[in-house]
Amino acid sequence: MTVLSASMAKGPPLCPSCLDIFNSQTEPVDLSLAISQLSMHAPKAHHRSVSSLQEAVDTGCPICAVVSTNLPPGSLSSSPDEPVTSFRIAQNEGNLDLTVFINVNNLNNPVYFNTSQLDECRSGHDRAASSGLRGLALCERWISDCLHPESDTGSERHTSCRNHRARSQSAILKRPRIIMQLRKKDNEEGQLSYRVRPYPSSGGVLYATVSHPDWTDDNAFAGTGVDAKCTDPTDEIGPWTETARLPVCFREAAQVAIAGGVEYLWIPKMCSLRKQQPQDEAEGDKDEDENSMRTRAHIYAGSAFNIAAMACTRPTDPLLPLSLTPIVPVVRPAWTASRQQEQQQQKAVAIYKRGSFADSVRRNSPLWGTSNFQMEILLAPATLYCARDQLWWQCFHGHGSCGILCSEALAMVKGGSGGDDGTIGQIKEAPTAYGLEPLLSLPGPPDLRGFKSFPECLSAAWTNAVRSYSTITTPSPAVRKSIIDAIAECMSLFLADTAPVYAHGCWSADIVEQLAWHVVVPDADKHPSRGGEEVLPCRDPSIPTWSWLSIAGCSTRFEFPISTVPGVTSGNKHANAPHLSPLGAAQFSIPSSSFASDSAAKNGGGAAAVLVRNAPLVPARVGLREDNPPYPYDTVLELQGLGKACAYWDSREELDRVRVPFSGHVSPVADRSSGDLYFAWPIFAHFYESRGVIEARGVLLRLWVEDRDAVVHDNNHDKMFVRCAWFRYSEQVGAERGREAIANLLDPGQRGSAVRMDFMVV
Structure with a gap:
C-alpha cells in the first residue's frame, strides 16, 4: 500500500x-x-x-x-x-x-469539491505544484495555454482563440492612442515597472485590457501618473516607474499581464480617450461620447485578453484574492502510482470547492451590471474574472455559459488560416472555477457548431446577445444604442464580406425571427403605489418601432415555437431543433415618407423600416376586458376569422391609445372603425393536429398614414404600420377547423380573413 x-x-x-x-x-x-x-x-x-x-x-x-x-x-x-x-x-x-x-x-448536508488533473512535468507549472496553486500561477497557466502556440495543450485546444487574435490584428480596428508598457528589471524577480506611452506605430503588439468600475475618486491615483496629461498623448514617452506606485488593483493587473507574456496593458482610468468638453457644447459631448464608445469597443475586441476586477469597490482593493494565500492544494492520489510507468509522468490533482459563477462573480459585483462591462466581455477574446474568492477563465475554446453575453459570432472565421474562410469556429468556454473544471450546472446558449450556415449562426448568436444585453440598465436609450451599435460594428469587421447588414439592433439575416420579441413587464402587484401604470415602458421615438432598442428600460425575450408540442417556445435558436418557419420574408428598407425620413435622419441614416414580403395580415379589433384585470393586462384582442388572443403591449403610449377612447365606456370588443386600424401579422402559425390545437404568434400592427382615407380606400397605396404589441393566439379546435384556419394563413382564399400582401413596419 x-x-x-x-x-x-x-x-x-x-x-x-x-x-x-x-x-x-x-x-x-x-x-x-x-x-x-x-x-x-x-x-x-x-x-x-x-x-x-x-x-x-x-x-x-x-x-x-x-x-x-x-x-x-x-x-x-x-x-x-x-x-x-x-x-x-x-x-x-x-x-x-x-x-x-x-x-x-x-x-446530512453535502459540501461539493471539484478536482482537476495536473501534469507536474509541464514547464512553468512546477512552481505551482510545489506550493499549491496560487492566484498568479493559475493566471499564468491559463493565459499561456490560450495565447502561446508552443504550449503543449494550448497548441491543440485553443486554435479558435489564436485564429481570432490573428484576425483582430488584420482587421481595421481602432487601436489605443496611449497605453502602458511593462517590463521586469534584470535579475530582480518581482520588480515590475511601467511607463505611459503612445501606442507603437509599428502596430501588431499584444496588449491586455482591464475592466473596472467607473471610479471617480482621483485621490486614489495621486502620484501614479494617472493625471490629465495621460488623456492627451504626445510623441513623448513617460519615464519608467515602479508599479508599486499604482493602486493595488492596477498593480496586480500588471502582474497578470506580464506573467502571461504580454508587455502592454490598457486601463480605461489611466488611458482614457474621452476629453473634457465645455458644458455649453452639448452636441459635441454627444458626438465625442459616441466616438469614444466605438473606439472603446474596438480596443477590447483587438486585445489579447481582458482582466475583470469583479470585486474591487475601490482601486486600492486587491485584484487577486488568491495571490497571497495558496488555498488550492495539489495531491497525487495513491492509485496513480501503478500507472506511472505507462504514463511516463506523475499525475496530480488540484482540489477546490465547487462554486457557482453567479454566486462568485455576478452577485454583489459593482461591475457586472454596468453596460460598458457587458460590451467588453462580449468583444474580448478571453476574460479573466477576478472575484472575491475565486478566479474564472473564459475564452473561445469550449462551450458557452448562461448569463454571459455570448461571443460566438466573433468566432466566425474571416480570413482564417488553412483556407477555412466562411466556416464556423468554436464558441466561448464556460467560465471555469480556477480554470480547471467547466461549469455544468448552468444552461448555456446554443452550440453554434451545430448550425450549417453563416446566417443561422449569426442569428442564434445575436438573439442570445440581445436577450442578455436588454436586461442591462443603461443611463439613457442613446447610450444603450451606441453600445449595441459599437458591438455590431466590431462584429462586422470580423465577418465575411457577404455578411448580413446591421441596423437598429438587428441583422438582416433572419430579420423576421428577430422581430419575434416581446417586452418583459415586471409584476404590477409589486408596484402597488403606482398601480402598475408606470411598469410598462415608454418608447424612444427616435428608433423604429420594430426594433427592440425602441423600448428602453425593460428586458426583451424572443419566442421561437417548435412544431411538435403546442405552447412550447425557446428564447434561443437551437441547431437541429424543430423550430417553426416564419410566414413571410423581410428586408431593411428606407421608404419615401416623412415618418421614415425623420426616423432615418435622427439615426444618422440607414434602414428606418422593415419591408415585409408576401406575409398574411389579419384584421384585428382591440377593446377593454369586462373583468377589469390589472394594468397592463386589461385589453382584449380579437382576430377576424380566428378568435380572441392575448396582446402584450410594447409601450405605454400604444396601450394608452386604446384605453383613452374607452374612458368611462367598457366594451369587450368595441368597433374601432372611427379610430386606429389594427392588423395582426402571425409570424408563426401551426396546427398541432395530434393535439387539436391551433396556435399563432406574432406582432400587432397599427396602420400609420399621412392621409388615412387614401390608404383605406386605395389598395395599391404602400401601407405602413407601427408595431405596438406582441400577440399569442391558441385554441382547441377540430381537425377540419384547424386545417382551414392554417390554410387561410398560408394560402389566403377569396373568403378568408387573412390577406397576403407587402407592407412596411416603420
Missing part, C-alpha cells in the same frame, strides 16, 4: 483524514458508467469527532476549512455510531468529484 508522503501533498497542509481520501490503490467508481451503483457505495468516515475537525481547521487544512464554513450555527451534536463528516469520491468525465457530508444535528 502506497502512503501519501509530504512530497505528494503540495501547498496547504491536508489533515490525515483528508489525505486518507486519496490513499486508496483502487480507482474511484466512474459515474458515467455506474451511476446506478452509486447508492451501493456508502460514504466513508472522514472525521470522527467535532474536535478532530476543529483541529484540522486550526492547522490550516483547506478542505476542512471549507467544510467548517458550512456547519450549522449553534451547538453541534453527533451520533456516537456515525462520524461527524464522511466522504464519497467518484470519477466524472475524466475528473474526480469529491463530496464531504456533514453529519451533525441529524443533518
Whole structure:
C-alpha cells in the first residue's frame, strides 16, 4: 500500500483524514458508467469527532476549512455510531468529484469539491505544484495555454482563440492612442515597472485590457501618473516607474499581464480617450461620447485578453484574492502510482470547492451590471474574472455559459488560416472555477457548431446577445444604442464580406425571427403605489418601432415555437431543433415618407423600416376586458376569422391609445372603425393536429398614414404600420377547423380573413 508522503501533498497542509481520501490503490467508481451503483457505495468516515475537525481547521487544512464554513450555527451534536463528516469520491468525465457530508444535528448536508488533473512535468507549472496553486500561477497557466502556440495543450485546444487574435490584428480596428508598457528589471524577480506611452506605430503588439468600475475618486491615483496629461498623448514617452506606485488593483493587473507574456496593458482610468468638453457644447459631448464608445469597443475586441476586477469597490482593493494565500492544494492520489510507468509522468490533482459563477462573480459585483462591462466581455477574446474568492477563465475554446453575453459570432472565421474562410469556429468556454473544471450546472446558449450556415449562426448568436444585453440598465436609450451599435460594428469587421447588414439592433439575416420579441413587464402587484401604470415602458421615438432598442428600460425575450408540442417556445435558436418557419420574408428598407425620413435622419441614416414580403395580415379589433384585470393586462384582442388572443403591449403610449377612447365606456370588443386600424401579422402559425390545437404568434400592427382615407380606400397605396404589441393566439379546435384556419394563413382564399400582401413596419 502506497502512503501519501509530504512530497505528494503540495501547498496547504491536508489533515490525515483528508489525505486518507486519496490513499486508496483502487480507482474511484466512474459515474458515467455506474451511476446506478452509486447508492451501493456508502460514504466513508472522514472525521470522527467535532474536535478532530476543529483541529484540522486550526492547522490550516483547506478542505476542512471549507467544510467548517458550512456547519450549522449553534451547538453541534453527533451520533456516537456515525462520524461527524464522511466522504464519497467518484470519477466524472475524466475528473474526480469529491463530496464531504456533514453529519451533525441529524443533518446530512453535502459540501461539493471539484478536482482537476495536473501534469507536474509541464514547464512553468512546477512552481505551482510545489506550493499549491496560487492566484498568479493559475493566471499564468491559463493565459499561456490560450495565447502561446508552443504550449503543449494550448497548441491543440485553443486554435479558435489564436485564429481570432490573428484576425483582430488584420482587421481595421481602432487601436489605443496611449497605453502602458511593462517590463521586469534584470535579475530582480518581482520588480515590475511601467511607463505611459503612445501606442507603437509599428502596430501588431499584444496588449491586455482591464475592466473596472467607473471610479471617480482621483485621490486614489495621486502620484501614479494617472493625471490629465495621460488623456492627451504626445510623441513623448513617460519615464519608467515602479508599479508599486499604482493602486493595488492596477498593480496586480500588471502582474497578470506580464506573467502571461504580454508587455502592454490598457486601463480605461489611466488611458482614457474621452476629453473634457465645455458644458455649453452639448452636441459635441454627444458626438465625442459616441466616438469614444466605438473606439472603446474596438480596443477590447483587438486585445489579447481582458482582466475583470469583479470585486474591487475601490482601486486600492486587491485584484487577486488568491495571490497571497495558496488555498488550492495539489495531491497525487495513491492509485496513480501503478500507472506511472505507462504514463511516463506523475499525475496530480488540484482540489477546490465547487462554486457557482453567479454566486462568485455576478452577485454583489459593482461591475457586472454596468453596460460598458457587458460590451467588453462580449468583444474580448478571453476574460479573466477576478472575484472575491475565486478566479474564472473564459475564452473561445469550449462551450458557452448562461448569463454571459455570448461571443460566438466573433468566432466566425474571416480570413482564417488553412483556407477555412466562411466556416464556423468554436464558441466561448464556460467560465471555469480556477480554470480547471467547466461549469455544468448552468444552461448555456446554443452550440453554434451545430448550425450549417453563416446566417443561422449569426442569428442564434445575436438573439442570445440581445436577450442578455436588454436586461442591462443603461443611463439613457442613446447610450444603450451606441453600445449595441459599437458591438455590431466590431462584429462586422470580423465577418465575411457577404455578411448580413446591421441596423437598429438587428441583422438582416433572419430579420423576421428577430422581430419575434416581446417586452418583459415586471409584476404590477409589486408596484402597488403606482398601480402598475408606470411598469410598462415608454418608447424612444427616435428608433423604429420594430426594433427592440425602441423600448428602453425593460428586458426583451424572443419566442421561437417548435412544431411538435403546442405552447412550447425557446428564447434561443437551437441547431437541429424543430423550430417553426416564419410566414413571410423581410428586408431593411428606407421608404419615401416623412415618418421614415425623420426616423432615418435622427439615426444618422440607414434602414428606418422593415419591408415585409408576401406575409398574411389579419384584421384585428382591440377593446377593454369586462373583468377589469390589472394594468397592463386589461385589453382584449380579437382576430377576424380566428378568435380572441392575448396582446402584450410594447409601450405605454400604444396601450394608452386604446384605453383613452374607452374612458368611462367598457366594451369587450368595441368597433374601432372611427379610430386606429389594427392588423395582426402571425409570424408563426401551426396546427398541432395530434393535439387539436391551433396556435399563432406574432406582432400587432397599427396602420400609420399621412392621409388615412387614401390608404383605406386605395389598395395599391404602400401601407405602413407601427408595431405596438406582441400577440399569442391558441385554441382547441377540430381537425377540419384547424386545417382551414392554417390554410387561410398560408394560402389566403377569396373568403378568408387573412390577406397576403407587402407592407412596411416603420
